[in-house]
Amino acid sequence: MNTQQKNPPxxxxxxLLPLLLGTVLTxxxxxxxxxxxxNTVRVxxxxxxxxxxxxxxxxxxxxxxxxxxxxxxxxxxxxGAMKTDVAYTENDTITVALVxxxxxxxxxxxxxxxxxxLAGSPDFVEFEVPPATAGTWQMVAIGTKSAITSxxxxxxxxxxxxVGMEFGTLRTSDNTANVDLTLQxxxxxxxPPLGCAQITATAVPGFSANVTTGxxxxxxxxxxxxxxxxxxxxxxxxxxxxxSFLYPLKVRAGAAVSTSCGGATECEQSTIAGQxxxxxxxxxxxYNGATADVRVRTTHQLNPAATAACANQxxxxxxxxxxxxxxxxxxxVF
Numbered sequence: 278m279n280t281q282q283k284n285p286p287x288x289x290x291x292x293l294l295p296l297l298l299g300t301v302l303t304x305x306x307x308x309x310x311x312x313x314x315x316n317t318v319r320v321x322x323x324x325x326x327x328x329x330x331x332x333x334x335x336x337x338x339x340x341x342x343x344x345x346x347x348x349x350x351x352x353x354x355x356x357g358a359m360k361t362d363v364a365y366t367e368n369d370t371i372t373v374a375l376v377x378x379x380x381x382x383x384x385x386x387x388x389x390x391x392x393x394x395l396a397g398s399p400d401f402v403e404f405e406v407p408p409a410t411a412g413t414w415q416m417v418a419i420g421t422k423s424a425i426t427s428x429x430x431x432x433x434x435x436x437x438x439x440v441g442m443e444f445g446t447l448r449t450s451d452n453t454a455n456v457d458l459t460l461q462x463x464x465x466x467x468x469p470p471l472g473c474a475q476i477t478a479t480a481v482p483g484f485s486a487n488v489t490t491g492x493x494x495x496x497x498x499x500x501x502x503x504x505x506x507x508x509x510x511x512x513x514x515x516x517x518x519x520x521s522f523l524y525p526l527k528v529r530a531g532a533a534v535s536t537s538c539g540g541a542t543e544c545e546q547s548t549i550a551g552q553x554x555x556x557x558x559x560x561x562x563x564y565n566g567a568t569a570d571v572r573v574r575t576t577h578q579l580n581p582a583a584t585a586a587c588a589n590q591x592x593x594x595x596x597x598x599x600x601x602x603x604x605x606x607x608x609x610v611f
Contacts, residue, residue: 349470357390434467
């Protein structure tokens with residue numbers, strides 16, 4: 278997964294920090310772990326802010342990002358060390374159930390979590406991580422729509438915009454170096470942010486695609502277990518009988534309703550969502566397996582943090598080169 282934003286360097290505003298009103302909230306103690314002090318980890322907010330669409334402007338750093346026709350602004354960041362025996366990976370689909378599960382684990386380890394209000398936030402955030410006696414844990418961060426002040430406000434279906442983790446990495450208190458968080462848009466929640474495209478995880482009662490404006494869909498791929506690998510849905514290399522798609526599918530507010538969108542022609546949200554669902558239903562008609570894997574690859578050209586080179590591209594190949602790619606995996610259950 279390519280998750281590195283290709284952005285120009287952010288100007289340093291460290292001289293402004295004494296004047297900023299940004300808030301860092303340290304949460305209450307944890308009942309599950311003891312009070313023995315653990316190590317402290319320091320995480321740079323620079324890359325995290327870039328992944329969440331912060332522009333390189335003084336106004337954005339002071340006031341936080343605003344909502345637009347293409348992006349959902351993030352006002353706060355919940356970040357900390359979550360006790361877990363099994364590491365979450367990029368193959369774990371970000372659903373309401375998953376966010377609620379993370380919320381419960383975070384609440385059980387609240388002394389190792391911090392909430393940062395991103396308007397006027399510092400360059401780094403520091404928080405304590407568990408002692409070696411606590412077992413394994415995973416670093417997690419959640420960007421929220423509003424400036425929440427406590428974990429119990431983190432309602433899974435409404436508040437999260439981004440969910441980030443050190444995918445696949447479990448830590449103990451003695452190996453906290455090189456923290457690298459990868460953030461993904463939370464596209465399968467009750468109120469998904471703009472810039473999303475994701476497939477639901479069940480084929481009953483029917484397929485559906487969660488698509489919001491401001492996204493470019495590079496491909497929707499189905500895994501072929503016979504050895505062909507990922508087959509693009511709706512392309513000439515995939516199975517017959519589907520609708521034909523000309524990737525990328527650029528979903529934009531105000532686009533004309535058309536069943537032939539794609540490439541240079543912008544797509545209207547509900548139309549492309551319906552066509553993706555119909556093509557999936559056609560693809561899996563008569564399918565005899567119990568599950569199937571689907572992959573969705575997207576970019577977000579209208580993200581304020583995207584470079585001009587990214588914003589000016591109209592082909593899949595150039596979008597892959599110039600833009601940050603988000604990849605979502607879903608297991609369809611039959």
